[in-house]
Amino acid sequence: MQLNQWSRRSFALSAALLVGIGLVAGTSQEASARHHRRHHRVVRHNDLASVAARTPELKTSVEAYKKAGMTGMLRRGGQHTVFMVSDAGWGKMPKENREGLMNDQKKLQEVLKYHILKGKQEAAELLNKRSAVTLQGESLMLDNKDGTLIVDGCITTTPDVKASNGVIHIIDYIPVPERGK
Incomplete structure (x- = not known):
């Protein structure tokens, strides 16, 4: 027991x-x-492509860069300034024109390269310029309208969206290069 x-x-x-x-x-x-x-x-990726993908109003621009085969360029090193068109801006383009552009990779690349500058340039710096040479080779016309950056007649609705390899300025329409018109 x-x-x-x-x-x-x-x-x-x-x-x-x-x-x-x-x-x-x-x-x-x-x-x-x-x-x-x-x-x-x-670790969050903060390159231009990743920042754009996380920005709700840039879904169509993100899709355009994918279709153009240019997402990799937005991920790599090297500083760039990118004017990205808001979804509302893409919506202003007639549907048949937008679809035609999205389905023509060469023309889409030409247009999107027209939206990119070498080097990181914030809005305050661009407000003091009259033009800027793009990766496409032509110059975008710049204007300062009461402190708002105007890019080829398009209004910058959201300036200075920062990324690790550059900056995005969200614009309200699609600038098209002279050669692309």
Whole structure:
């Protein structure tokens, strides 16, 4: 009987120790998870393509860069200034013209390169210029209308959307190069 009573106590003590170890281990795992979240944040890509993809009003522009095969250029290093057309701006273009442009990769590349400048140029800097040479080779005409940047007649609705490799200025219509008209 003594042995049986000792066995029950031993079993109870073992069970209590296991529960205690489990609680400590659980607390340790929670602490480890908190530490990981605090010190090892998920790396967000902040290149031009990724920033544009996270900007709700640029869905059509993001799709255009994909169709043109130019997303990779927006991801790579090198600083660029990109004038991206808002979804509302794309909607102002007649549907048949928009669809025709989206389905002609060469023409789409020509138009989109006309929206890109080498180097990072914020709106304040561009407000003091009259024109800027694009990757496409032609110059965009720039104007300052009461502190708002006008690009080839298009209004900049959201300036200075920053990315790790440049800056995006959201505009309200689609500038088309002279060669593309």
